[in-house]
Amino acid sequence: MCETQKLLLSWRGPQSNQHYFVGCLTRQDGKNDKRYTFSYNQTIVKEAEKEGFRPLIGLSDLNKEYTNDKLFSIFERRLPNKNRHVFQQFMKDHQLNDADEAAWEYLKETKGKTATDKLSFLKPVYKHNDTLSYSGEIAGWSYTKGQNEKLQVNQPVKLIIDETNPKDRKAVEVIDQVHGHVRVGYIQKPFNQLFFKLLEAGYDLEGHITSIDPSDSRPTLGIDVALQNQIIDFQALSYFIDVTD
Template sequence: MPRNDEKLLVSWKGPKSKQNFFVGLLSKNYDSEGLNYKFIYNKEIVQQAKEEGFVPFVGLRDLNKVYYSDKLFSVFERRLPSENRHIFKKFINDYQLSNSDTVKWEYLKITKGRTATDNLSFLEPVYFDHNNLTYSGEIAGWSYTQKNNDSLKINDKVILRRDVSNSKDKEAVEIIDPNNDNERVGYVQKPFNKVFFNLLKEGYYLQGFIKSLDPYDGRPTLSIKKEITMEDLNDKELSYLIHIRDSE
């Protein structure tokens, strides 16, 4: 993919299990005719999500179809505030996007497109760029571990390891704080845990740092950068989680 192409995983949280279902893939692409957008469902995951009440998006009902548009799909665009609202103008100024032709995409990417009325969010993939893997994502399980991590700070180093005793998820990757008696901070959120579980199984030593803390509940965001070989990412089942940037 050319460098300007990007993708976001469309995540729907089940109201019963609180599990994230990655029901689709939204991408922003450039070709000879210019900018266009693409959406495709992850049919296997959609079938699982339907058991908790997921319904295909308005205007994107056909699970077997690949959708294309020269504009951001309206069902996703409606999640954004009006361009005339102060919050949107402030966003443009804060992130210096006044000259960008994809401001709406950037808003989805940075804010994750969350609203107070539903369980949908848009998450960035794992990036692979010139033998460097990078990832940034919220840490799962924080509601259970917060009380034991009250001294956690931005830029604190953390270590990833396989949680072999986890009976609920055989590919669970826990995040521990070496400066707090190896206290568990949480887990790499699903399904990104699959990428890091495989790398740990290959023998990689993985560490990251706390990039930010949510101002409301203190939930930390994990950031990772690691030099790896492309061969260790050649798992077709994981391809939708990874965006390769060094192919131009």
């Protein structure tokens, strides 16, 4: 039996500051081996190219699905040397004995960010049986942080469709009901498409603030949704959903 895990490769546009989920990296653990796969999301790449995105070195063919038995070198370079203290401490803190497993978890937890580009790895939405789980930064924070100084970790927030948004008809607002029903920000793209579908189907969606970045106070949002009997077509959104049923 094989277990497949997924991470989304995001490129942040320099003008819009928007996340473009340009590709998907998967890791498949077999009984005796591992296989890594990378492919581009061509629709999103076309949008990102308008802001200057270019294919990655060594992964230049937008139409190809790349496979390797090791983590691709362009992503491997985003990790500290496995003999360095910071990596060894990460393995210890997360109780990991396998260096390959630790490398994957390191990308997941640190987002694999560097100071030299605008790439990062983000977690997908996880679907397990009839539950969806999501964790991600709240978009639009730079515009709303002045009115959200009282926001706190573990505080509940509500999701609603922003029906008046002129730029995105599927925009989903995150609302602080505790402190004056003010806008905290938005569900970042493309995850908004999923929560828009759920809200449109009649779901009453709430989440909570899981963390607040000490450097710029940007909040991270956590959402858990128990799926009901309504039929939601996840097929078109499958590239950012990791199914573990």
